[in-house]
Each structure stands twice: as C-alpha cells, then as structure tokens.
Amino acid sequence: MRISEIFYPNSLGDLLELLKANPELLIVAGGTEVVGMQASKSLSFPAQIASISHLPELQKTTRSEQYLEVGCCTTLSGLLTLSSGALPAPLPQVIQSIGNPAIRNTATIGGNLCCKRRFMDLWPFLACIDAQMEIRSLHGNRWAGVSHLSDDAGLPQFPEASILTRIRIPLHAPNFSFFKKLGNSRFPSPESAYFVCMAEISHDKIESFRLIFAGERAFRLKDHEATLIGRRVPLSQKDIQPIVDYYSAEFVEKTGNDNYQFNALTEESLGRISGQ
C-alpha cells in the first residue's frame, strides 16, 4: 500500500497554500467517487491528500431572490433537505436519482461536478440552467459557468491548482424541461448518461434552448441551439426531423456512440416542446 500524506487544512487559505505546494494534491470531500471506483481492500491515492469536508466555509448555504449559493462540501442529502422550492424544479428529482440515501449522505455537490473520469448526474442540469461556480486559487477567485467543466472535445476538465468552492444555482429554471437518466446500474457505468433538454417558451416562441447529453463525454451543440431561438411552437414534424437528423449525425461523429437512444430522446423532447 502506497502511504500518502493526509492534510486537514484549517481554512480555505490553508488549502490554497497546500495546493500551491502540491499541485497534484487530491482534494477529498465525500470521497464516494475516488473510493467507489477502487475494488481492492486497500485504497490507492496520490502522494498528498487534503480532507476538506470539515471546513465550515465550504458547507455554507445562502439564498437570494435570484439564486441559491451552496458550498462545494454540501452533501446531496443536504441539498434535498433544503426547504421545498429552494431548488429549481427538476433538480430534486435529479438528486434523488443519484445512488441511494446512504450514498447521498456522503457524496457532495462539489465531488459530483469535479469528477475527472466522466460527467456525473448534476453537471448537465446545472450547465443547462447556467449555474455558476466559484474557482479559487492562490491567484484569486473567479466565477465561471459550470459548462466550462467540459473541454472542447467534451471531456471533463478542471483548472490546475484550483478548487471549486461554491456553486450558484439560479432559482429560475426554463419553463420546459425534459430529462432522462440512461442505464439502471446503481453506480455510473460506461453506459450511464443523462439527457437533458431545457427551453424557455414564451408567447409561442422558443426564447432559449439547451440540449446536453453527458456520460463519459459531454455533447452539446451551442451554435445549433442558437439557431432554434426565435422559432415558433408548435414545431411540425417537418421542422423537427431536420433538427433530429442534424443532432444525430453530430452525436455519432463527436461521441462515437450509437445514437438510437439519443435520437429517440431528442425527438421526444422536441415533440414535447411542440406539445406545449
């Protein structure tokens, strides 16, 4: 067993100092991801680990009229216990679809977003509703959209020597949302993915549109989303089919996956938008 050095920083400042000294530092909040994917009795970690779940500043929850701001160490169970209406509509359902109550007691929102091997359940939703995240490093802090956690190739990315500290979740979600979790295993398997489509429909017109498919890779066509804005609903089958065909071809090219489920879901979500 490789012996790692474990740090329990007393503050965020301490943690940032540690990160500066050890850029390879593994930050562990709940630990479900880093431990859950190891099958051996002994765990392997990088040379340095920082345990951060005890830091109160990373567990704070504040709420304004526009958004809810949660610390990265807030557990998924903690999010669910927030008063009803504190989370935008589909989010409680999404959280409830993650693992089971005991996993959610340990897993944190920060861990769910920062997973390096794949996209977990929360990311596509938070990206769709333009949630923001605070990234801190010794050079300062900055806010960015959580959509930046995906690189151009659709793979997970996170800036080096930085830590995600807070997540700002807009309380107003688009008035149309459709989502589906793929795969029925308890833990995210290579086949697991989330399909999310959200749109703001106002006066029979699409005001905003987002469609994200996220599993081991993220798939989103931002430019194409923009071309749908301003379209009148209901969309006819003649309107829907070219959109589905375009998405479908791009999906196969960008992800290399088969598109049977993706096509069915895209067609369904566009059909539902039209049904409004």
Added chain:
Amino acid sequence: MTIDFVLNGKPQKTQIRSGDRLVYVLQKLGDFPSLIPDCLGGNCGRCLVFMDGRLIYSCLTPAFKAKGSSIVTYEGFSATEDCKDIIYGLKQASAFPCNFCRKAKIMMIADLLKRIPLPEETDIMEQMSIVSCPCTDPVSLAKAVLLSAECRNKRKFKRADK
C-alpha cells in the same frame, strides 16, 4: 497517522494508514459482527454505520475522514429502544432478512424512521436500495417498516404525554 473519534460513545485513538477503508479500521477496534465488508462499493450495506448521525457506508469512507467524528455501529445501536421497535416490526411482519444482511437492514430502517417518522411506500422503496441483498420479500419488509414506525411513534408519543 493517528486519528481520534468517538465509537459507540467511547473515545478512540487509533493508528491508520492513508489507504485504509473505515470499515477495516473499525473491525480492528473491537468485536463488531455487524461489519462484514463485502462489495467495497456502497452496495451490499454490510458496513453501514452512523457517522455524525448520518447513515454511511464505512467501506466507501476512507478512514482518515473519521477524524473528529462520532460513529455508531449496529452494536452501539442495538441496545436502543429504536432498535427494539424495528426488531418487533420485522417479526410481526414475518420479514426475515438473512443473517448476512439482517443488521444492515435494521440500520437502514432506523435511518429512515429517524428522517421520516411516518414513511410512505415510495420512501421505503427508496431506502431499500441501500442494502442490495435480495433475500427478503420487499412486501414483508415494507410492512415491517410501517409496523416499526407505528411502534416507535406510539412509544415516543406516550413518553411525550408523561
């Protein structure tokens, strides 16, 4: 490294290695037959403990995370009235979990009743996914949860009356 925590009400100070899973560390600290590390992936539930009041999989928890926490195993929980209510409920409902998962299922029910004193069927089914052992008929198990809840609430209600 050495960490301190409270185990079943007693302070503990123990040596751990960075790669130790909490369940193995707890096993070394005493006789805890309820801890049967098996899947090591938060699935079978045979390592469930309460950490700071929350039900967690101790196999899925690195031991270093236990620092400063308070942990209760089934052995610590079994003497409580809450546990007796659950055992009563299981018996009344003729729900007989196997010897591998009986204690895990009791912890699972205890956690549910603590959070939701009057659970509905959807809550029960959701909670059942914590312990994957399929030995027990889910209908009997759900009945057992409701009977345990009834027994627990009656007891607590009476006490409040006094």
Added chain:
Amino acid sequence: MTAKQTSESLPILSSLAFPDMLFASIIRSRAARAQNNLLNQPNLPAGYRIIAPSGILAQGLSLVTASGLSVFADKEISYQGEPLGLVVGPDPLLCDELAQTTDSSFEALEPDLGWESFSSSQIAYRKTLVQGDPEKAFEKAANVEKAVYHNGVFDHHYSEPMGALAAWEYDKMAIYCASQWPAHVRDSVAAVLKVPAADIVVKVTELGMALDGRLWLPSLVACQAAIAARLCRRPVKILFSRKEDYLYTSKQARSAVTIKSATDANGQFLALDIKIILNIGAYNPMAEELVNQAMSAITGLYVCPSIRLEAYAVRTNILPLGALGSIGSSHAFFAIEAHINHLASLIQKTPAEIKAVNIISKGHSNFGAEPLESEIPFLRISRKLEQLSDYRRKYASYELVKKRDPGCREGIVRGIALTLGYQTDQSFFESPSMNTYIVEVTLDRNLALSIDTHGAVGSEALRAMWKTTAAGVLSMSENDVHILPPVCNSAIQCGPMTLSRGATIINSLVERASRALQKKRFRETLPITSRAQIRLPHRLAWDSRSLRGQPFSGASWCGTAIEIEIDPLTGEPSPLSVWMVIDAGRIIVYDRAIASLRASILNALNLCIGDEFDPEGSSDDRYLYQRQIKPSSYPAINIEFLESEKASRPRGLGELPFVTLPAAFYSALTQAIGVEPRQLPLRGSEILRLLEAE
C-alpha cells in the same frame, strides 16, 4: 456442539476468527492457457510465505481431490485466474497485495475459446438420443423452422464471497465453509491431506442463496485453506474479495441451442432436431449432469413422435462454468419456450395454444420413458394463470398495437407471455452413498427439540418449514425447536443440498424422525433421539442418463406469466407484473413460501435485465455497476398455489422462478418489440436498434 448453538446463529465466514489465525490469498494465472508454469518467489516480509505446488508435493500432500479436481494448476494452466499458489500471512490486505504482485513465468499457448464450433479434444461429454425417424418426418413436413437460441453467462451474486477456514481442533481438522455439499468438502480435503475422511470435520457456515454454485467449488477453496493450515500449523482463512468472487468463481454455463422443428398447421410437433452446446469453461465435474438435465428438460414437457437430440459439454480456456439453479434445465426451457414463441408468430396462434397441443399427457412419453402415470396439472395451471393475468385479452391487444404501429412510435411497447415449467428432486449422482440423507431429532431434558440434518442448511424459509413440521408432529411450540448447525463429521455420506431437497427429502425425514420420536415419548427417559435416513437410488423414478423411468416423479409444476413494458426512449425493459401459479404439493408455511418465492422472482428478474458476465474480457469493475431493478420499480407479484391434496408431500419450489422467468421474459420482450432477438440479456440501445429495424 450444544443444543443452544443453533442454525439461527450459524457463523458467517467473514466474521469468523481464531487466535493466531493466518490469512491466505490466491496467486492467479495471468495466462488463459500455458504450460511449464513456475512461480517467481518475490522477497516477502517476515511472517509471510508462498505455498506453491512443488512445496505441497514435497510435503507429501496431494494436489488432486477425490473427484479429480486440481487444487492448484501445476504444469498446465487452463484459464486466466486459475489458482497457482497462495500467499499466507497475518495481514489479509498485505496478502492480497503480495498475491497480486507475485509473478509467474510460463510458456503461453493459444487458448481454445471457440465453442459453438469446436474440436473433438474440447468435448468433455456428449450424448445423442434418437426416437422415431426424424429425417423422414422433416422430409414430409410442410412447416420446418430452425433457429438458434443463446443464453449468456451469469454470476450467482452469492450472499457472501467464496472462502473457507481451516483450523486444527484437537486431533481433527475443522473446515468452515459455505457449501451445499459438506461431504464433498470433507472427502476432497481428506484426499489432498492424505488422511482418512474421519479426520476432517466440516462445519457449514451461513450459505445464503447458493443457486447450485456452491456444489463443488467450495471444496477446492477448502482444500487450499487446509493445505495452508497443515503447512503453517496455524488456522488459515481464505476469503475472496467481491471482485475476486465475481471474476473467478464458476458461473452459469453459456449455451447455444439449435432447434429445428417440423409442425403441422396447428403447431403440433411432427419432428424435432435439437443440438445443445454448453460451454463449461476450463472444466466442470458436473458436465455430464448439466447435459443430462438439459436433455431431459428440453423435450420433457412436450411430446413429439420423431426426435433427434444431441448435446455437448464443451471445454474452453475460460473460467469453469456450470449451473445456476436447476442444473442445466433453465437453458433448455429458455430455448424450447422461445422456439414455441417463434412458431406461434409464424402460424398466427398464441404460444399458449401451441403448448396446449404439444403438452405431454397421461399415457405418453419421450425416448421410451415409462408412459406418464397421471395428467400433469398444466391445464389447471394455465387456466388459472390466464385468468389471473388477463393473458388472452392483453396478448391480443398488444398484438394489435404491434400490427398498427410496427416501430412502436405511439409509445406503447408492452408484451405479455406465459411459460410452463417444472422442477424435480430427482437424484443424479452416480454413487448411491452420495444420495443418502439423514435427519436426527433429539428431545432434551428441557423439552427442547433439536434437529440435526448432517447436511447444509439453506434458507430461513427452509428452517422455518422443518421447525413447523417437527412442531406439528410433536404438538410443541416452534420456539422450542432448534436446528443444529450442520456438521459433517462422521463416516456417513450426506448428499448435496440441491434441487430443493431441503424442502422435499429433508422435510419428510424431519417428519419421519419426529413421528418415530413421538412413539418413544412418555415411555423413555429424556433425552430421546430418533433418526430417519433415506437412500435415494432405492426410490429413484427417473434416470436422466438413460432417460428411463418416470421423469416427473416428485415434480413441482408451475406456470409463470409476465407483463413487461419497454421504455420507448431508452429501450430499457421493465417488468410490470409477474404471476405464478404453482402446484408444489402441500405448502407447510404459506407466508414463508410466498416470501421466499417473491425474493427468488426478483433475483431471476435481475438476471433477465442484468449484465452478462464476459469471461473473455470482463472489465474488472463491472461487478460494481450491475444492472438491477430498483426497489421503487419492483413489479407487482401475484403468487397462487393450486390446492393439493392435504396428504401430498411438500415439493420444492425455489428454482421455479429461475426455470420459467427467463423464458417468459424473453417471450414478452419478443412480443413487445416484434423481433426475436434469440438471446438474453439485451441492452436498451440494442432493443431500440431492433425496434428501429422493425
């Protein structure tokens, strides 16, 4: 052993510990096929040692068990993961690490992985049976259909990973392990240690759901632990990790069943040509039995004047594969039921109608077996099942929907199917002594009754059944009846606990022994003991080797219907309802029987929707995310027992869901998607692909 230590508190191997106990981890082969294997002994920390075949032989011990199994691969390696040796030491975690890093040198050979077409050297067992003149019948027939049906490799998901503990207890070696066949463990260990069987005591630990996966494999692990304990002179425990258990324990054999049928316009069989191929992996001591049971089951329920039946157990260089409940018959049921489903779609009849015209009836038989003495109750079962499940109406309406909307674009993708099946308690082991079962009951001075079975104890439901039986005969409270932990410690041969023998044979022995004790009560001084014993071959009604006799003697009959729905967006099938109608003789503890069946149904359904194990390249971590039905999506389950005569003896029922559900699930899936995938399991995306093709 004391009367107070009862099987209600059987030890769990994971929790068992002895003072000074050492742990052993298995060093496994990295090659699928190789020869001249040599372990490269690494530098070990103090207190750790490697036990390799050469060292074992040097100590005068044997590497081969009484049934001819190799405890460790010596010169030849036949599958990846085959045990090569052990690392023994005080820390189990370190033993694991050392075992994984211990290297071996070998000359790699090209592995035999092909099995649907195979060479003669790969045949472990083959058998051919012919009745009538199939060739002539096929020539004359108007409707001839041929199809191949595949069944995947499934893991047992044991209640506890495989393991064993060996410890010296006075002058005997005690073996603690969860085995369905303690006598096999004892004889195997005695053979490798080269000591008399009487020097070995097997103490069975909690078994959980074993599904015939713990018939012979625990004996090998027990031998490994025993060798280590003997060489180290300390108690030694081997306990696989869940990952190791998933990757290296025996699974259900992979099968390909080719059925060519000739039928008339009503779907009645005129001729059948069936070829069964079972891929048994590197080896399986029960290969012959798997083949025989599959052959018995495939035409068991249906009559046909001309049949050619050919079956093979084929060896390949993958881990040993074998039984998962019902020893081979589930493959056969799956294939024949799927084929009937296929015929139904061709001749525009319901599968139930085709079954009705072909079902075996009184006075008929296949392959010269004795004609059936009485009608099997399938008419009653299927009527009841159709009524409960509303089968005919649903079947017709789903067919209509499918015709109107072949690609299922309207979103209603449902199917319903009805399957018939049976399980028997028939004996199959060669040696008569292997079919001996003994029950001893003792009424002690405190008027507590103890039941000693000398065999493995199965489920909680089974224990409750024995208690109820004994308490009923002796008019005492069930609370005063205890079941002793099973200990195999004498020269008495005990048969394996399989094919529901706990519910049938042991229960009737409990009854007999209790009656004998009742006669002695109030006459003799306490404690009073009485014993009942049975040797199965004496009353064998069916010989699956020769296919002679009464094949359905002691059978439980069952009909299963299932309604499933396919999510049109993800393709994932989910069971909505399951109905079972069962005739299993007298039901002793009704609630327990229902509860136990419900749990078995959910287990069997998990196999239908779960992931197939890929023995040639399964991902290490696959076991972590096995697909399962979430408790919130459990189907409604409705079980009914046909009223049997009160006097009829109880019969087994635990395997009925495993025998009938995969076939029913497949047939319902086929109806829902309108395409015959001819294999199980299927992923959602594959189902969508099939739907789109349709």
